[in-house]
Amino acid sequence: MRTVAVLGGGIGGLAASYYLCKSPQVTKVILLEASSRFGGWLWSTRRSDGAVFEHGPRGIRPAGAVGSNTLNMVDDLGLGEEILPVSYSHVASRNRYLYVNGQLHKMPSGISGIVRTVPPFSQPLLLSVAAEILVNKTKNDDESVHSFVSRRLGKELADIAVDSLCRGVFAGDCRKLSVRSCFPVLYNAEQHRGSIVLGMLLGSGEAQVITRGPLAKRSKKESWAQWSLKRGMQSFPEAIAENLQQSGRVQLHKEAVVKQIDPSASGWQVRLEDGVLSADHIISALPAKALSSVLPRSCQPLTQQLQDISSVTVAVVNLEYDGSILPVMGFGHLVPSSEDRGLLGVVYDSVPFPQHNRPDGQTTRLTVMMGGAWFEEEFGVPEAATAERLLSRATEAVRCHLGVTAAPSWSRVILHRDCIPQYYEGHFQRVESMRGFIKNNNLALSLTGSCYDGVSVNDVIFSGRTAVEELLGTVV
Numbered sequence: 001m002r003t004v005a006v007l008g009g010g011i012g013g014l015a016a017s018y019y020l021c022k023s024p025q026v027t028k029v030i031l032l033e034a035s036s037r038f039g040g041w042l043w044s045t046r047r048s049d050g051a052v053f054e055h056g057p058r059g060i061r062p063a064g065a066v067g068s069n070t071l072n073m074v075d076d077l078g079l080g081e082e083i084l085p086v087s088y089s090h091v092a093s094r095n096r097y098l099y100v101n102g103q104l105h106k107m108p109s110g111i112s113g114i115v116r117t118v119p120p121f122s123q124p125l126l127l128s129v130a131a132e133i134l135v136n137k138t139k140n141d142d143e144s145v146h147s148f149v150s151r152r153l154g155k156e157l158a159d160i161a162v163d164s165l166c167r168g169v170f171a172g173d174c175r176k177l178s179v180r181s182c183f184p185v186l187y188n189a190e191q192h193r194g195s196i197v198l199g200m201l202l203g204s205g206e207a208q209v210i211t212r213g214p215l216a217k218r219s220k221k222e223s224w225a226q227w228s229l230k231r232g233m234q235s236f237p238e239a240i241a242e243n244l245q246q247s248g249r250v251q252l253h254k255e256a257v258v259k260q261i262d263p264s265a266s267g268w269q270v271r272l273e274d275g276v277l278s279a280d281h282i283i284s285a286l287p288a289k290a291l292s293s294v295l296p297r298s299c300q301p302l303t304q305q306l307q308d309i310s311s312v313t314v315a316v317v318n319l320e321y322d323g324s325i326l327p328v329m330g331f332g333h334l335v336p337s338s339e340d341r342g343l344l345g346v347v348y349d350s351v352p353f354p355q356h357n358r359p360d361g362q363t364t365r366l367t368v369m370m371g372g373a374w375f376e377e378e379f380g381v382p383e384a385a386t387a388e389r390l391l392s393r394a395t396e397a398v399r400c401h402l403g404v405t406a407a408p409s410w411s412r413v414i415l416h417r418d419c420i421p422q423y424y425e426g427h428f429q430r431v432e433s434m435r436g437f438i439k440n441n442n443l444a445l446s447l448t449g450s451c452y453d454g455v456s457v458n459d460v461i462f463s464g465r466t467a468v469e470e471l472l473g474t475v476v
């Protein structure tokens with residue numbers, strides 16, 4: 001393998017380039033990013049007074065093989081000193097809230113939360129959990145998350161808890177999202193153990209094994225639930241880009257919009273706005289629709305399937321208030337779609353990461369997230385949603401849900417167009433079929449990024465690693 005072009009410089013493209021660089025089999029890597037910044041949705045505002053605001057992900061989970069894999073990379077990049085860990089015993093890990101019937105309710109946790117009736121639920125969770133063990137397994141090879149949970153745990157849990165969870169991870173509608181692709185642990189638990197509960201107790205499949213490096217070991221020892229970085233999440237892609245630059249083996253191009261890719265005798269011709277370059281192989285870490293628009297006509301079946309992977313738009317409103325204004329302490333609260341379709345939830349950023357507050361004086365940072373699968377019905381076309389309207393809707397939610405009547409001392413409104421892919425029912429078949437088309441047609445193309453194998457930062461990084469290992473036929 002001589003030259004590999006990586007399309008898209010979000011965390012997926014950066015991760016793929018990082019793993020390619022580890023192999024002596026690859027002579028040259030060319031990373032092409034359309035915008036003026038690497039990192040994609042990992043995007044932070046660092047204000048001159050020291051405050052940090054996240055516009056995309058704000059915490060990464062260290063759990064599991066994918067979590068360890070990311071921490072190994074963080075270690076290798078020399079970012080260990082920059083880590084801000086949040087342990088499982090921290091109030092931000094213990095307390096998450098639901099806003100239901102005009103009130104905040106702490107989500108049930110611990111033994112007492114399971115054996116007692118905890119509003120907004122009408123019966124102890126223990127009853128649903130105990131009955132779950134007896135529910136027969138389905139013969140369907142996929143179903144919606146809502147249907148799966150209604151069938152196994154009851155409609156109330158599906159309508160309130162799972163509806164909210166899907167909004168807090170996918171900004172999506174649990175009635176359309178696929179359980180197999182969005183929550184493979186739940187799907188596999190039913191398939192292999194016949195029950196979610198038994199799957200949790202006994203394990204539900206072959207777990208991937210990743211050797212834990214020093215930072216991953218520390219995260220285990222200190223029971224981290226999530227982590228961030230002192231200068232914000234954006235430091236992570238910045239450190240990868242710096243590492244790639246220093247390797248001397250990667251050409252990094254910003255403001256390089258890929259316009260078209262065409263097969264050539266030895267691989268691909270990649271057409272940019274201002275020139276053409278050649279590559280033996282392409283790893284695409286572009287959003288599915290962006291890739292579909294640059295493929296040649298000969299890839300029509302693939303183009304169509306890529307277009308069928310839709311994504312939702314989320315309005316992210318960062319707010320700063322003077323003083324300690326929160327009536328409760330925790331990670332934040334989610335709002336089920338039955339309560340308010342357009343308002344997804346509010347993150348209490350100052351609770352897990354007070355280090356990101358302005359250093360002088362007491363302030364509270366919150367992030368309100370709106371829209372998602374309900375964006376158009378609530379706000380119309382994204383072009384029509386003004387910053388004033390989104391800010392007013394966000395501050396009104398903070399007033400109504402948290403009783404904060406003061407105006408924010410600082411705010412920033414950002415519209416993330418098509419930012420979270422939606423894995424609808426049948427997603428796994430579509431992805432299998434796309435990869436099958438690539439294989440059967442001997443295309444020197446790999447698909448990675450958030451549109452295929454998981455949307456979390458950990459999943460996207462791991463997908464970049466898998467693409468490189470499959471390409472090279474070795475472990476990197």
Ligand SMILES: Cc1cc2nc3c(=O)[nH]c(=O)nc-3n(C[C@H](O)[C@H](O)[C@H](O)COP(=O)(O)OP(=O)(O)OC[C@H]3O[C@@H](n4cnc5c(N)ncnc54)[C@H](O)[C@@H]3O)c2cc1C
Pocket residue numbers: 007008009010011012013032033034035038039040041042055056057058059060061256257258259285286287290314316416419420448449450451455456457458460
């Ligand atoms: C608001 C929000 C909150 C989130 N919170 C969390 C969280 O708490 N924890 C978590 O784990 N995950 C979270 N995520 C998910 C995670 O951040 C994303 O799934 C992940 O960053 C996607 O990375 P990616 O590289 O696949 O895609 P992207 O970040 O979309 O990168 C794709 C890149 O391709 C570029 N591009 C597009 N077209 C072209 C072209 N024609 N030519 C060249 N380049 C092009 C784009 O400019 C972009 O930089 C969140 C996401 C959002 C939006």
Ligand SMILES: C=Cc1c2[nH]c(c1C)Cc1[nH]c(c(CCC(=O)O)c1C)Cc1[nH]c(c(C)c1CCC(=O)O)Cc1[nH]c(c(C)c1C=C)C2
Pocket residue numbers: 061096097165167168169170171331332333334344345346347369420455456457
């Ligand atoms: C309200 C909207 C959103 C909030 N965060 C996201 C959206 C769309 C995006 C998001 N959040 C998480 C992930 C990664 C999932 C993973 O597998 O690591 C993504 C893409 C983490 C997350 N956030 C919440 C939960 C339950 C999770 C899953 C992992 C975990 O248990 O930590 C809850 C939550 N998210 C938001 C709020 C307000 C909230 C409230 C309790 C914001």
